[in-house]
Amino acid sequence: MTESNGSLRGGAAETPIASIATMPDWEKRFRAPRTGLPRWAEDAPDRSLFTSSATGTFELYAWDRATGTQRQVTDRPNGTTGGVLSPDGEWIWWFSDTDGDEFGVWVRQPFHGGPDEPAAPGLEPSYPDGLALGRDGTAVIGRSTDKTGSSVHVIRPGHDAVEIYRHQQSAGVGDLSHDGTLIAIEHTEHGDAMHSAVRVVRVDGTAVGELDDTRGGTEELGLSVMGFAPVDGDSRLLVGHQRRGRWEPMLWDAVTGEETPLDIDLPGDLDADWYPDGSALLIVHGYQARSELWRYELGSGELTRLDTPPGTVSGALPRPDGTVEFLWSSAAKPPVVRSTAGHVVLEPPAATHGVTHAPDSVPVTDAWVEGPGGTVHALVQQPAGEGPFPTVFDIHGGPTWHDSDAFAAATAAWVDHGFAVVRVNYRGSTGYGRAWTDALKHRVGLIELEDIAAVREWAVASGLADPERLVLAGGSWGGYLTLLGLGTQPGSWALGLAAVPVADYVTAYHDEMEALKALDRTLLGGTPEEVPERYAASSPLTYVDEVRAPVYISAGVNDPRCPIRQVENYVERLKLRGHPHEVYRYDAGHGSLVTEERIKQLRLEIAFAERYLGRPASDRPASERPASERPGPRG
Structure with a gap:
């Protein structure tokens, strides 16, 4: 059993960095500088803001x-x-929290440089819930705290912040x-x-209109704000809805x-944004x-496919000249900011460690598996050679x-x-229709694990995965x-690797940020006091033993x-059992933005896996052996 603490200010650099050779x-894939999609000022499109890891830490760049x-x-x-450009491109707003705790204030600095200054004087620190900046200098700020719930504030130039909205349930600014x-x-x-409604108000907070698809039907449907029309005097709002079983x-x-x-x-699901002149929509x-x-042409309804390679578009924005810039990658090819005009838009700033480009990886293949709630889609990557391989089931967050x-x-x-990797889009995942996403209510965690099982x-029966070396x-x-799968499916997994997990659901509920409390009440049907059996x-x-x-x-010790x-x-219960485990705590929130810290964490995970899976099963104690070699429940 091992427990260690790391620091982003020093602990991550314990292992010397190798030369590029x-x-x-x-x-190299981690150290190669990453660059996000540049977002430009609406009225000054030559001024852009993007994120990059060129220094070894993700930061904002003008x-x-x-x-x-x-x-x-x-x-x-x-x-x-977290950064936003004002419409005129004169100011960069960014959110200042403390060591990843997501609790802080907005500050701003001039586009061409200068000291930071408070952007919202008079507003106390909070969790951010949306920001919209107007052409006249008006700022609309969404915020929440565990004590006061959600609120929206308007700051006009030369005036103090005015609260125009407050509610204990979660809410946020969609657009101005x-x-x-x-x-x-x-x-x-x-x-x-899980299902938002949309309200439009004037800047003084008086109501204009309400769109709420949660009312009047047998099923609750969600809405999302995609943005107001980019034209003065046009009050149309682009809204995402689920009325036909998908987002559109x-x-x-x-x-x-x-x-x-x-x-x-x-x-499939459709996301959308306006072209700058308001005549058409960009559909993802x-x-x-x-x-x-x-x-998509709003006047004629004509739909034209734009030239993008097979893979995933992680973000896209139309330019005033009609081209579109987008962040693209595939499982085999690293991310790059491209234009539909055919060129690479932005090369990352020079990297600290001299690694300029990430090496390619292997392509992904698709698996479609019949599960208890319908067909489950999984993505598979595997090393060269013949299986069965030791296999990592890498389960996405969200849900x-x-x-x-x-x-x-x-x-x-x-x-x-040398591991195969299987990623499962279990019930609760987006991208497969509203019914698939909404399926996990009340039996939270258990439904997802049925699909993973x-x-x-399938992975074992197909010869891909070694049943004695399966990692969850x-x-x-x-x-x-x-952690839930290790306890409810103890005979199925040889190893577990859990990063920033929910481990004790009741305590997590009481300690987490208010917005997640609301999500848990939705998923489980109430608070731990109201439905204790569901939380258990x-x-x-519940299953740690x-x-x-x-x-x-x-x-992360600052994770909200x-x-x-x-x-x-949870760790204390493992200790009391004398169960083999290792814990690594680091000085950040819900994950890390520091390259060396991320490398260190993955290096520790790989070493842990190789330490246990690399030994013959016969050399391991009974508690660590695969299910086929363990004693039965009576010993």
């Missing part, structure tokens, strides 16, 4: 396209990713209209944190009450773990998320070390499912989503 490919000049905006030990007169708010006043856009004018459905004949079509871009044919440095690292059986792994919700059934702590596989846990106290409760 001797550095393994898996480390890019003046007219001169080609780039400069680093933020420089903090634990990194920065082009002329600065209307505000769209997503809210869950009805109590279902429509137009809603809160002033007139008119709703305009959009007939877009594509089979996600289907079967891949995505593509289309242009409302999905794995896709996109580049993942950690997945590629496991393949480099079905894919596990994941981060956040994936870490939660890892879904909590890894059944765990047979060695357990590795990593956790999966707080450290509930992890410690």
Whole structure:
């Protein structure tokens, strides 16, 4: 049993960095600088803001396209990713929290450099819940705290912040209209944190219109704000809805009450954004773990596919000249910012360690497996040679998320070390229709694990996976499912690797940020006091004494989503049993933005796996052996 603490300020650099010539490919994939999609000022499109890991930590960068000049905006030990440009491009707003705890204040600095200054004087620290900036300098700020719930504040130039909205249930700022007169708010006043309603109000908070698909039907449907029309005087709001069993856009004018459905004949989920002149929509079509871009003409309804390679578009924005810039990758190819004009838009700033580009990995293949709730889609990557392989079931977080044919440095690292990797889009995942996403209520965790079990059986029967060397792994919700699976399916897994997990559901509920409390009440049907049997059934702590596989846990000590106290409760139970485990605590929140810290954590996980799976089964104690060689329940 091992327990260790790390520090992003020093602990991550304990292992000397190899020279580029001797550095393994898996480390190069992490150290190669990553760059996010540049977002430009609406009225100054030559001024852009993007994130990059060029220094070894993800920070914000300003890019003046007219001169080609780039400069680093933020420089903090634990990194920065939350930034917004004002419409005129004069100011960069960024969110300042403490060591990844997600609790802080907005600050701003001039685009071309200068000291930071408070951007919202008078507002106390909070969790951020959306930000919209107007052309006249108005700022609309969404915020929440555990004590006061969610609120929306308007700050006009030269005036103090004015609260225009407050509710105990979660809510956030969706957008501010082009002329600065209307505000769209997503809210869950009805109590279902998985399905938002949309309210449009004036800047003084008076109501204009409400769109709520949770009312009047047998099923609750969600809405999302995609953005106001980019034209003065146009009050139409682009809204995502689920009325036909998937996410797709429509137009809603809160002033007139008119709703305009959009007939877009594509089979998957549809995200959308406006072209700058308001004449067309950019459609991001996600289907079967891949995505593509289309242009939809609002006047004629014409739909035109844009040229993108097979893989995943992680973000896309239309430019004023009609081209689209997008961040693309595939499982085999690292991310790159491309343009539909045919060129690479942005090369990353020079990297600290001299690694310029990430090596490729292997492509992904698809598996479709019949599960207890329908067909489950899984993505598979495997090393060269013939199976069966030791196999990592890398379970995604969320739960409302999905794995896709996109580049993942950690997945590629496991393949480099001889492991196959299987990623499962279990019930609860997005991308496969509303019914699939909403299926996990009340039997939380257990439903997802049924789907994972079905894919596990397929992987073994197909000859891909070695049944005696199966690793259950994941981060956040994936870490939660890892610990829950080790306890509820103890004969199925040889090892567990859980990062920033929910480990003790009741304590997690009481310690986590308010927005996640609301989500848990929705998923489980109430609080731990109201439905204790559901929390017990879904909590890894309930089954900790059944765990047979060695357990590795990593956790951020400042994590507001999966707080450290509930992890410690689980670890203490492992200690009392004398069960083989290792715990690594680090000085950050829900994951790390520091490259060397991420490498260190993965290196520790790989070493833990090789330490246990690398030994013959006959040399292991009974508690660590595969199910086929363990004693039965009576000994």
